[in-house]
Amino acid sequence: MASLMKWLGEPASETQITHGGRLWLYLLAGLVMAFLLAPTIIVIPMSFSDSQYLEFPPRVWSLRWYDHYLGSPEWMQATFTSLKAGIFTMLVATPVGVMAAYGLFVSRMRIASLIFLILVMPIMVPVILVAIGVFYVYVQVSLVNSLLGLVLAHSILAIPLVVVVVSSALKSYDMNQEMAARSLGASRFRAFMVITLPQIRFSVITAALLSFLTSFDEVIVAMFVSGGENSTLTRNMFNALRDQIDPTIASISTIMIIVSTSLLVLAQVFGKSGDEP
Amino acid sequence: MSETTLTGGALPITIRDATKSYGAVFALDNVDLDVRSGEFMTLLGPSGSGKTTLLMVLAGFTRPDYGSVKFGEREIVRTPPHKRDVGMVFQNYALFPHMSVAANVAFPLKLRGVSKQEMVERTEQALETVQLAGYGERRIDQLSGGQRQRVALARAIVFEPRILLMDEPLSALDKKLREQMQIELRRLHDKLGMTTVYVTHDQREALTMSDRIAVINHGRVMQLGTPEEIYERPANRFVADFIGESTFLPVTVQQGVARFGDQSLKVAQMPEAGEDLLLMLRPERLQLITNDSEAADGEANRFEARVREMVYQGDSFLMYTVLENGTEISLRGMTRRDTVSTLPAIGDVIQLALHRDDTVLISAEEP
Numbered sequence: 325m326a327s328l329m330k331w332l333g334e335p336a337s338e339t340q341i342t343h344g345g346r347l348w349l350y351l352l353a354g355l356v357m358a359f360l361l362a363p364t365i366i367v368i369p370m371s372f373s374d375s376q377y378l379e380f381p382p383r384v385w386s387l388r389w390y391d392h393y394l395g396s397p398e399w400m401q402a403t404f405t406s407l408k409a410g411i412f413t414m415l416v417a418t419p420v421g422v423m424a425a426y427g428l429f430v431s432r433m434r435i436a437s438l439i440f441l442i443l444v445m446p447i448m449v450p451v452i453l454v455a456i457g458v459f460y461v462y463v464q465v466s467l468v469n470s471l472l473g474l475v476l477a478h479s480i481l482a483i484p485l486v487v488v489v490v491s492s493a494l495k496s497y498d499m500n501q502e503m504a505a506r507s508l509g510a511s512r513f514r515a516f517m518v519i520t521l522p523q524i525r526f527s528v529i530t531a532a533l534l535s536f537l538t539s540f541d542e543v544i545v546a547m548f549v550s551g552g553e554n555s556t557l558t559r560n561m562f563n564a565l566r567d568q569i570d571p572t573i574a575s576i577s578t579i580m581i582i583v584s585t586s587l588l589v590l591a592q593v594f595g596k597s598g599d600e601p
Numbered sequence: 602m603s604e605t606t607l608t609g610g611a612l613p614i615t616i617r618d619a620t621k622s623y624g625a626v627f628a629l630d631n632v633d634l635d636v637r638s639g640e641f642m643t644l645l646g647p648s649g650s651g652k653t654t655l656l657m658v659l660a661g662f663t664r665p666d667y668g669s670v671k672f673g674e675r676e677i678v679r680t681p682p683h684k685r686d687v688g689m690v691f692q693n694y695a696l697f698p699h700m701s702v703a704a705n706v707a708f709p710l711k712l713r714g715v716s717k718q719e720m721v722e723r724t725e726q727a728l729e730t731v732q733l734a735g736y737g738e739r740r741i742d743q744l745s746g747g748q749r750q751r752v753a754l755a756r757a758i759v760f761e762p763r764i765l766l767m768d769e770p771l772s773a774l775d776k777k778l779r780e781q782m783q784i785e786l787r788r789l790h791d792k793l794g795m796t797t798v799y800v801t802h803d804q805r806e807a808l809t810m811s812d813r814i815a816v817i818n819h820g821r822v823m824q825l826g827t828p829e830e831i832y833e834r835p836a837n838r839f840v841a842d843f844i845g846e847s848t849f850l851p852v853t854v855q856q857g858v859a860r861f862g863d864q865s866l867k868v869a870q871m872p873e874a875g876e877d878l879l880l881m882l883r884p885e886r887l888q889l890i891t892n893d894s895e896a897a898d899g900e901a902n903r904f905e906a907r908v909r910e911m912v913y914q915g916d917s918f919l920m921y922t923v924l925e926n927g928t929e930i931s932l933r934g935m936t937r938r939d940t941v942s943t944l945p946a947i948g949d950v951i952q953l954a955l956h957r958d959d960t961v962l963i964s965a966e967e968p
Contacts, residue, residue, distance in 0.1 A: 500692075501695045503689075504689065506682040507661075507683070508712065508756065508757075508760070509683050509686075
């Protein structure tokens, strides 16, 4: 208690404001974080309930809904589809996005900024519009309910993220290094691979993780263009919620929260360790 | 262990009609330039003059709209940078921060498929040449600016290029280190003997290091010559203005005699053409006449001026004076033990002398 009082009296920053004086700010920040996190966190205890219905707090604890999830072929297939879609989206969006970001960065054409805008457009318009548009096109070319179609549609949403993340990394990168490498005898491609890419690798990894998550967490586009044996986990969860309130959803959500947050933490860690030379 | 030397021999560079325009602006305007084999050539000019564009044309990063560039007998305008075999040192060094010093220097050798053992040896030799022996394992961010400069240099010479290009390599260093590196770079050039093209906007640097200087402005070579030729006999007003400090006085020519106002001038040599001439006055070439014996020298032009301002600069002083017709001219002198105390006071009328050989007339027309 005494150490707490001491801490309250200590300066919090160079401006000599004490932690005590900042207390209201800490409380406000805590409330905002609680507000942001609570809806996500609340599902976790619910997933360990023995009840037939979603309830909070659970009266009896059990793992039966995890059992149910892991034992259900439909859920497993959906999970597998989601993982496949995520990985393929990552494999498509990352190289395409990196190439686009690089091309736009080195281009001296005036049209480059316009192309940048077009590339990031998919994350600026409502996803539902993208979904409807993609669905309409897919009906014409018979890609509805195919994994390929799903991956392409998710790549549309993931490429802007890759472009934005990698572009910002390139902004602090000194392109003279690549010129130096070329003057020393490296082809342009080799100079990029050996000199530039290693220095922006953390941003590229972050972008790759984000593209995986973009696909893995996505539901709206998946509602339109995935189905049958290629239904994604999120799509099936949405349907399950509509039909009956089943705590299996809570257990799946919990697993997805763990997967997503660990990937985001990874992305943060890679981002933090930084591409700065 | 011998140090890095050039085995292939240096190459001359021949530039003909090199032209590069960006919209309506000519970065290079029909440039013809010959760099002799083994020469230290400096491209000197203000920013935006086209000197860096010309260097980039030599390096292969800028393709001229038309014109020809030859290294020796080989036409290289269409050759990509990595096949030109030129060493290049960049303004900000452009070292690879994710590699050690040794890996940076070995990079061009690795690309050329040099064997591991030879790579290690030649890397160490190159580091020795730039006085960084034993620094191989360091990280780039552990080096000072001067050391980075040396690593960049070692990396550019380790594969024994026959042509070395440098783009303002010393501009990021402080003055003292810069002056020291100028001498060092020049010695290195003399030792290795490759053809060197050096870009700078610093006229003193150019005068210090070069065999010849090409003064460049508006994408054209304004004058090509040795440092002495450039400084003593500038071809036009731009060169006279850009190199050194100068004041220009309007001069008229009557019956082959140059006149400033009603005073006829003794000149080193009359320019061939042009009615509109300027007298170039360098502050350090004007002499303050303090007693009559000096004034008797018949080989000097004399000017009467009034002292307006004095600036003490340590090793020298700068005196701002005004001529009778209102023109301001300045005079620089070395400060010795007794000069400062005997200098005239502000407001005094003084006599200035300019020797015939220092009386240089240039055309007033813009080239």
